[in-house]
Every structure is written in structure tokens, then in C-alpha cells.
Amino acid sequence: MTKYSATVEDGIDGMREMAKGNFNLRWMDSNPEGWGQEVTPSQDGLRLENIEKGHYAKVPEFGSRHGSMAPRGCYVPDETPGLDQYTLNEMSEVWSENAAALYDEAVVRQWNSVTDIPWHKLEKLPDDIEKSVCQMCTGLTEVEFVAGDMPAQWLHRINHDFHEVKLFLATQIMDEARHMDVFRKRALANGGGLLSASPANQDLLGAILTAGDYTTASALMHIFGEGFVLTLFRQGEFLAPTEVEKTIFRMCMQDEARHVAYGVKHLQYLLERHPEREEEIHKVLDLGEQAIFALTIEPQTSEPRAILAGGGMDNIELGLARMAFIYQKQVKEYISRLKVAGLDRLPRITIPLEIPDLGLAA
């Protein structure tokens, strides 16, 4: 009578054979094309681009048909079952020529909010300034992790042959976790706390998460959303009242610029191969532009920055006038990034290129 399942019994039989010295060992010669790889590390270490040479550099236009998690470049036995998970199987749907380099850059540029921020330099700030910093941090805590949720919902759909992209997106998720956590920490760490959520944020966040495919979601998030946030981080550093916020925003700025760089090069790669998708990208950007404009003028977003720019509540109008150029800068950089990607957005843009003259004295 069989005591174990057929699988276990087969395993035990196999072990008996090995105990007699009958080994299989076919795996040792299973991948002659991929054997004997010569690798020269870069001067700062072993990068992905150092190892993805020759046989291993062949990224297929269409990812593996077997649909398993077998690593690109290995021998895949015929009986390897597919996982039936991957829907992003065409390289152009996810690829970016800088993905491998950005992954390596991301892993060596990781930082942490526990020890890399000089929290001991926090100082008591006037109430209006502390509240403004806390409101700014509330908004950023709210939006940052959409850039973690979005890649997370697509990652398991991306064919395993495009591992450079998957690896990069994994770093992005970690980056965004850190951003969410560092802004929450700052809001709570100096005697203040979280203030008001932003209803207007939800339209943009929702559009990113419900985009019909990865590329439109990426255009909306990596180029549009993160591009605008990159400028906000730069502005945050500019307005920072202490070394603590300065450091936070500088660190976050670096991370965000990597995400934008991936998005721009991905869209460029896609449009070079699928120019017919241009219209679909324009349409999702139409949505994004309307949402960001509503967000920009929402009091929770604009007023704390105006108070910080003016140096206090008494000068909020002066601060508002000073901040008008931020919007102009965001839009200009957004159009410029799309131009690099091969999309001429200027004739199609649905929001003003600059804030109309509000009659405020700068």
C-alpha cells in the first residue's frame, strides 16, 4: 500500500537512484550558449549593464511564450508550465533604455528616514509656519504612494523577460514608501500633526490607478504626476525653514527625477514603435491636466506654500504672487519632457501656460 502521494514516492525513488551514484547532471550542460560569460565590472561595482552582455543582452521584442518566471537567458525545459499571469508581453509596452542603469542608480542611492535626516535639528517654528509645513507634508503623504501602488498593480503582469523594468519599478515602490513615511514623520515630529486631506487629489490619483493600460498609467504618473511633484520637491527645498526639511526634499527630489527619467524614455520607446498610440496618450493627459489644475488652486495645496514663500501668514499674498512662477515652471518642464519623449503637447494643452495676472504685487 502506498503511504505517500505519487509525487513524494517519485522523489524517494529518485533519491534512491542518487544514493546508488546515478545522477542526472544534464543541467550542467543545459545552456551552452549562456556559459563562459566574461564580465568586467564598472569602476564603482558590478552593474546590470556589465552582466547583460552577449547571450544575456538579447531582450526579445515579445517576452517568453512559456510565461513562466524562468530567468531570461537560461535553458527552459519544455515541460515548464506557464503561470498565466503576464499580459504585458510586448517589449515596447514597458521598456525604457535607461531602466537597467536607473535600477543600479536607485539601489546605490537608497536612503532612509530613520538615520539620514538630521531630525535633531528640528526647531520650534512659528505656528503659521509649522502648520504650513505640516499641511504640505499631509498633502505629500497623501499623494506619494500612488507611485507605489501603480507599479505594484502592474508588476506581476509584466513578462519576466523584461526584468530590468521590473527591478526598476520595485525600487520605485521602495522610494515611494520612503517618501510617504518621511513626510508623515515630519508632520508628526515637531509638535504639529497631519492637517487636511485634499479632495482634489483623488481625481488625479484615481485616474492613475484606473488607467486602462500600463503605458497611459505611466505617462500620467511618471511624466505628468511625478514631473509636477519633482518641481514641488524643489520648491519644498527652496521654502524649507530648517535643515531638516531641506534634507528631506533634496533626497526625495533625486528619487523623483529617476522615476521621471524612466517615464520619459519609456514613452519615447513606445511612440517610436507605436506612433498610432499618440492620441490615446494625449487623452489621458487631458484628464491629468484638468485634475492638476484643480489641485493647484485648492487651498490645502496653494495656501501653505504661499505662507512659506511669503515668510508668514502676514505676507500670504506676497507669497502667492511669488509662487505664480512655480506653476509656469511645472508646465514648461512638463511640455519639455513630453517633447523629449516625442509628443508635441503644446498645441493640445488644456490648461493655461501661466497663472493669469491676479493683480498681486510680487
Add this chain to the structure above:
Amino acid sequence: MTDATTFPSEAWFTSLADVMKQERGAYESLGSTDCTMVVQLDEAEGADLFELVFESYGVESIRCLKSIDEAAPDHFVVKASRAVWQEMIDNIISNGHPDLEHTLNFLTFPDDPMVVEGPDQLQIDAFFRYNQSLQLFFNGAAKVAAA
């Protein structure tokens, strides 16, 4: 004078690169830097241009350029008047680091008194991607002055 402690000169930038080499550990904790930065100092009679190629944790090359056309195709330019550059360097030297109003980002963000330009936006974005390392590089001015 163009000795190693006089800004701006190739020798001065080389001294900063030497500090970077000596303090590699600090740069390693930030991550590698791969970009080409052109420092432009504007004056009434023209501009001084210095091209710095950063690779990994060091500066691969430092060149004085006659014109921006000589720069590597992939680059960004950080430009300001000589007086503004000098003020930033003096501030770093006096504090050991910039105060809140003399960081690279603070000075460049409003496009005045410094501005970052480049052949395309992705190149300009490299200035943001490596900002902390570039700041640390210029902070080396305090060490050069003290040497």
C-alpha cells in the same frame, strides 16, 4: 592667480575633485554620480565655462571650454554671474556648508540668481537626480580653502 584655492580655475575644480576622492565614503553613501555639468560664470565681457564629467564616485575630467559648443552632447549648465558664484562659495567656506539660502537648489529654483539649462529637459533633470552629490562636491570648497 589660478592656484588651487582660487575660484574659478581648472586647478580649483581639480582640488574639489581631490576632496571628492579623499572623501569617497561620503559620496558612496549618497550613490554614484554620472553626469556632465558645465559651470558657467557670466561677466560683462563674456563667460567662463568649465566642464566637469562626473563618473561613479569621482570626476573623470575637468576642462575649460571656449564655448558651450565644445561641451559633451549630454550635459547641463549651471549659470550665474561670477559674483553670485563667488557669494555661494564664500558662504560655503564660512559655514563649512551652505546656509539655507545658498544651496544649489535654493539658488537655481527660481531661475534667479542661478539658472540650470541644457540641451533637453532630461539633461536638466540630471541636476536634480544627483543634486545631493553635486552639493557635497561644492561643499568641498570649505576644505580647499582650509588646506
